[in-house]
Amino acid sequence: MDHNNNIDFKDLWKKQTVSQPNIEDLLARLKQFKKAGLRNLWITNILLFATCVFIVSVWFYYQPEFISTKIGIVLAILAMVIYLGFYNRLASTYKNIDATQTNQEYLQKLILIKRKQQFMQSTLLSLYFVLLGVGICFYLYEYTLKMTILWAVFTYGITLLWMGFNWFYIRPKQIKKQQSKIDELIAKFEDVNNQLQS
Amino acid sequence: MVFRTIKQFYKILRMEFEEIYKTYWDRIFRLCMGFVNDYAIAQDLAQETFVIVWQKLDTFRNESSIGTWIFRIASNNCLRQIEKDKRFLKSDLPINLTEEKQQSLEPQIQFLYKCIAELPETERIIISLELEDIKQAEIAKIVGLSEANTRVKIHRIKEKLTQKFKENGPQ
Numbered sequence: 247m248d249h250n251n252n253i254d255f256k257d258l259w260k261k262q263t264v265s266q267p268n269i270e271d272l273l274a275r276l277k278q279f280k281k282a283g284l285r286n287l288w289i290t291n292i293l294l295f296a297t298c299v300f301i302v303s304v305w306f307y308y309q310p311e312f313i314s315t316k317i318g319i320v321l322a323i324l325a326m327v328i329y330l331g332f333y334n335r336l337a338s339t340y341k342n343i344d345a346t347q348t349n350q351e352y353l354q355k356l357i358l359i360k361r362k363q364q365f366m367q368s369t370l371l372s373l374y375f376v377l378l379g380v381g382i383c384f385y386l387y388e389y390t391l392k393m394t395i396l397w398a399v400f401t402y403g404i405t406l407l408w409m410g411f412n413w414f415y416i417r418p419k420q421i422k423k424q425q426s427k428i429d430e431l432i433a434k435f436e437d438v439n440n441q442l443q444s
Numbered sequence: 445m446v447f448r449t450i451k452q453f454y455k456i457l458r459m460e461f462e463e464i465y466k467t468y469w470d471r472i473f474r475l476c477m478g479f480v481n482d483y484a485i486a487q488d489l490a491q492e493t494f495v496i497v498w499q500k501l502d503t504f505r506n507e508s509s510i511g512t513w514i515f516r517i518a519s520n521n522c523l524r525q526i527e528k529d530k531r532f533l534k535s536d537l538p539i540n541l542t543e544e545k546q547q548s549l550e551p552q553i554q555f556l557y558k559c560i561a562e563l564p565e566t567e568r569i570i571i572s573l574e575l576e577d578i579k580q581a582e583i584a585k586i587v588g589l590s591e592a593n594t595r596v597k598i599h600r601i602k603e604k605l606t607q608k609f610k611e612n613g614p615q
């Protein structure tokens with residue numbers, strides 16, 4: 247076959263030892279496979295949903311009088327709903343990516359998904375922090391009015407300090423950590439995709 | 445009545461799947477092995493492929509041949525492995541776990557798989573399919589290239605392999 251050098255690659259290729267696992271083992275693995283992918287999705291959903299329920303129950307229980315308090319609550323919930331909505335949609339695209347396309351189409355889909363993930367972990371994460379921060383500031387207003395000036399300044403001071411810490415320390419760190427991983431993957435997938443163009 | 449029909453449908457599907465599993469396991473395993481050159485990971489990738497095949501079997505329409513369909517799933521799954529690979533490298537797993545199994549293999553076979561796994565990703569897939577005796581028109585359909593382009597690529601990859609065997613191949 248490979249007459250130029252008498253090496254029969256096909257023959258060598260097929261001599262690889264292969265052991266076929268039991269079909270029952272394979273089907274048992276199916277269940278494991280389904281479970282593993284969903285765990286993170288469930289945890290995030292439950293946590294954010296529980297927080298939303300908690301915030302809403304605060305509204306009903308304490309009956310805030312000011313519109314600013316209500317706006318604050320709505321903004322905080324909006325932040326979580328937007329993030330969750332995007333996260334769930336991305337997870338479902340990722341899970342349902344059609345594996346029966348050509349390699350080229352499949353690679354392009356993978357790149358697209360990674361780009362969306364990149365957007366989620368940078369722009370959307372920042373939006374989440376801004377909405378949540380503004381929401382909390384609005385929410386606090388009604389209650390700080392009932393305090394003495396000193397306590398009100400102290401409360402806002404501590405809150406803003408905490409938000410600043412999140413915005414200037416936690417957020418960039420989080421973005422940097424995940425971004426370099428995703429950037430690397432996008433570059434790799436693009437490199438593989440380019441192999442097909444040349 | 446409906447329940448019985450569903451049960452029957454499942455039974456037919458299951459029989460069909462078993463047939464596919466018997467026919468294609470070896471071929472899919474070798475494709476994965478050519479991609480990663482690691483017995484345990486290849487076994488995992490092949491299993492994942494068949495899990496997807498089982499999940500998607502009822503959506504298969506005879507637009508393409510079943511072989512093309514399965515090889516597309518398998519090669520795409522190999523490409524997705526790139527993502528896991530990154531995670532894999534970061535956690536320090538013992539590397540010598542799978543080495544023992546391969547020692548009994550003839551050095552020439554081992555060398556061939558090693559050379560293939562060192563090629564660029566898409567070339568690994570293309571040459572593996574070629575060595576599985578899949579028609580070039582089918583390979584083009586799996587990878588998403590034109591037939592002419594596929595032919596050129598196969599030719600080049602074979603040249604590369606021959607070269608490697610000439611230079612460092614075991615006698």
